[in-house]
Amino acid sequence: MITVSNADKALKTYYLDAVTAALDSVSPFYAAIEKNGAEVYGKEVKIAVIKGDNSRVMAGTEDGELPAAGKNRYLSLTAPLKNIYGTIEISDKALRASASAEGAFINLVNAEMEGLVNSAKVNFSRMLYGDGNGLVAQITDTEDGIVVDDACRLFEGMRVDIRSSTAVVEGGEDVTITSVDYANNEITLSKSVTGVLAGKSLYVHGAYGNEITGFAALFGTGDVYGVTRSTESYMQPNRFTVTELTEAVLAEKIGFMEQYFNSRPDMILCSYKTRAKIGELLASSRMQVATEVLAGGYSAIMFDGIPVVADKYCGNDEIYLVNTADFCLAQLCDWAWLEDEDGKILKQVPGKAAYSATLVKYAELVCKKPCGQAKITGFDS
Numbered sequence: 001m002i003t004v005s006n007a008d009k010a011l012k013t014y015y016l017d018a019v020t021a022a023l024d025s026v027s028p029f030y031a032a033i034e035k036n037g038a039e040v041y042g043k044e045v046k047i048a049v050i051k052g053d054n055s056r057v058m059a060g061t062e063d064g065e066l067p068a069a070g071k072n073r074y075l076s077l078t079a080p081l082k083n084i085y086g087t088i089e090i091s092d093k094a095l096r097a098s099a100s101a102e103g104a105f106i107n108l109v110n111a112e113m114e115g116l117v118n119s120a121k122v123n124f125s126r127m128l129y130g131d132g133n134g135l136v137a138q139i140t141d142t143e144d145g146i147v148v149d150d151a152c153r154l155f156e157g158m159r160v161d162i163r164s165s166t167a168v169v170e171g172g173e174d175v176t177i178t179s180v181d182y183a184n185n186e187i188t189l190s191k192s193v194t195g196v197l198a199g200k201s202l203y204v205h206g207a208y209g210n211e212i213t214g215f216a217a218l219f220g221t222g223d224v225y226g227v228t229r230s231t232e233s234y235m236q237p238n239r240f241t242v243t244e245l246t247e248a249v250l251a252e253k254i255g256f257m258e259q260y261f262n263s264r265p266d267m268i269l270c271s272y273k274t275r276a277k278i279g280e281l282l283a284s285s286r287m288q289v290a291t292e293v294l295a296g297g298y299s300a301i302m303f304d305g306i307p308v309v310a311d312k313y314c315g316n317d318e319i320y321l322v323n324t325a326d327f328c329l330a331q332l333c334d335w336a337w338l339e340d341e342d343g344k345i346l347k348q349v350p351g352k353a354a355y356s357a358t359l360v361k362y363a364e365l366v367c368k369k370p371c372g373q374a375k376i377t378g379f380d381s
Contacts, residue, residue: 003099004095004346004355007090007095007105007109007346008344008345008346010109011109011337011345011346011357012337012345015109015113016335016336016337018113019113019116019117019335019359020334020335022117023117023120023121023124023335025295025297025298026120026121026124026125027121027124027125027128027298027309027311028267028294028295028298028300028307028309029128029267029269029309029311029322029324029327030124030125030128030329031294031295031298032266032267032294032295032324033324033327033328033329033365034325034327034328034329035328035329035331035334035363036328036330036331037330037331037332037333038330039328039330039366040081040330040331040332043080043081043362044078044079044080044081045077045078045079045080045081045330045364045366046076046077046078047076047077047078047225047328047330047366047368048074048075048076048077049074049075049077049234049368049369050072050073050074050075051073051074051075051232051234075227075232075234075235076226076227077225077226077227077366077368078225078226079213079225079226079364079366080364081330081331081332081362081363081364082210082211082212082362082363082364083210083360083362084212084360084361084362084363085338085358085359085360086116086119086120086335086358086359086360087116087356087357087358087359088109088112088113088115088116088356088357088358089112089349089354089355089356090108090109090112090346090354090355090356091353091354091355092353092354092355093353094108095108095355116359123204125311125312125313126153126204126313127211127212127214127365128212128214128215128311128313128365129214129215129216129311129313129314129315130211130212130214130215130216130217130313131214131216131217131220132209132210132211132212132213132214132216132217133203133207133208133209133211134203134204134206134207134208134210134211135201135202135203135216136153136154136158136160136202136203136204137149137150137151137153137154137201137202138199138200138201138202139162139197139198139199139200139201139202140185140198140199141198142196142197142198145186145187145188146186146187146188146189146197147184147185147186148185148186148187148202149185150185150315150316151180151181151182151185151186151187152182152312152313153312153313154177154180154187154202155177155180156177156178156179156180157176157177157178158176158177158204159174159175159176159177159204159205160174160175160176160177160202160203160204160205161173161174161175161202161203161204161205161206161208162175162193162197162200162201162202162203163200163201163202163203163208164200164201169193169195169197169200170193170194170195171191171192171193171194171195172193172200173205174205174206175189175190175191175193175205176189176190177189177190178190212363212364212365213225213364213365213366214365215269215320215375218237218367218370218373219237219239219373219375224370225366233371234369234370234371235370235371236370236371237367237370237371237372237373237374237375238256238257238261238371238373238374238375239374239375239377240253240256240374240375240376240377240378241376241377241378242376242377242378242379243378243379244379244380245274245277245278245281245319245376245379245381246281247281247282247285247303249376249379250268250278250281250303250304250319250376251304253321253374253376254304254306254321256374257321257372257374261371261372262372263323263326263369263371263372263373264323265306265321265322265323265373265374266306266307266322266323266324266325267306267307267309267322267323267324268303268306268307268308268309268319268320268321268322269309269311269314269319269320269322270308270309270310270311270314270318270319270320271310271311271312271314271315271316271317271318271381272310272312273316273317273381274310274314274316274317274318274319274381275301275308275309275310276381277381278301278303278308279301279308282301282303289301289302290302292307294307294309316381317377317378317379317380317381318375318376318377319375319376319377320373320374320375320376321373321374321375321376322373322374323369323372323373326367326368326369326372326373327365327366327367327368328365328366328368329363329364329365329366330363330364330365330366331361331362331363331364332361332362332363333361333362334361335359335360335361336359336360336361337357337358337359337360338357338358338359338360345357345358
């Protein structure tokens with residue numbers, strides 16, 4: 001017979017391993033990067049990286065003095081761990097209805113877990129390309145409805161905060177998106193928010209300043225990982241602006257990274273639209289378009305031996321050339337259930353006839369060599 005107690009045990013034993021395996025492949029990039037806790041100290045990530053050539057190997061004359069040993073030049077990267085949560089909820093009625101049928105209980109929990117995994121895939125992918133604040137869209141017009149610059153990151157039922165450059169606008173906290181018109185980039189909200197909304201931005205509710213450091217932050221202008229970027233060229237990723245995307249342009253930028261930064265990209269990240277453009281370029285040159293299956297079971301077309309990976313959260317008309325070996329998801333622990341003092345993970349939701357369980361991971365995405373990454377923009381795919 002299914003009870004709260006043995007349901008609790010099932011979540012701890014069987015479902016945790018299954019969900020952890022699914023969450024470790026939320027995207028090709030996420031599946032490719034290193035994940036460990038070696039650089040975690042307390043609530044922070046601290047990584048010492050060696051920058052530049054330390055000139056330990058050099059030539060000399062036959063009878064001359066031996067060259068002096070060079071010294072490593074270290075740079076300390078520090079960032080707080082971010083708190084990432086995932087919650088499932090099972091109503092008491094549903095639990096009692098499946099009490100005498102193990103199959104019904106398994107289907108019930110499987111559905112909750114599937115929803116949790118899907119949500120994790122969406123949100124982790126969004127965070128990887130984000131600015132650490134949960135930015136999902138900017139309001140561009142409100143004359144005949146609320147129009148945003150790009151609605152692809154929004155969905156019905158999403159809870160958002162409407163912010164100016166400095167704070168949440170009055171009445172704009174925890175607003176639910178009730179419908180999304182993707183064809184026209186138009187949304188409707190659960191309540192009316194007063195004031196001028198054009199030019200304001202939509203952020204995932206409660207995410208401001210709490211998400212992992214994604215590409216928008218890495219390629220931004222602000223300081224990162226506790227280092228003042230204006231004084232450290234090592235912390236400056238490369239930004240290329242091109243007027244047209246061609247095979248020659250893409251190959252040239254890859255070669256530039258190899259020649260000047262000793263860093264050959266091993267993954268090309270872009271939008272679906274841009275990936276189609278790259279595939280078209282390869283096909284038009286009468287080259288056979290090669291494909292490869294990446295870690296996590298993802299298929300990708302290949303450009304010069306480098307997989308081209310599409311993601312809905314990568315903006316149109318922008319390409320990231322990344323070396324996944326330079327990235328690390330530093331984590332205090334892998335996914336784990338949040339337990340109470342008695343070791344229970346299923347807890348009654350206050351004021352509701354339902355039980356909830358929460359998965360947690362404390363982690364931060366760190367790029368150990370920002371100057372070894374590049375972004376291409378300016379073209380029209």
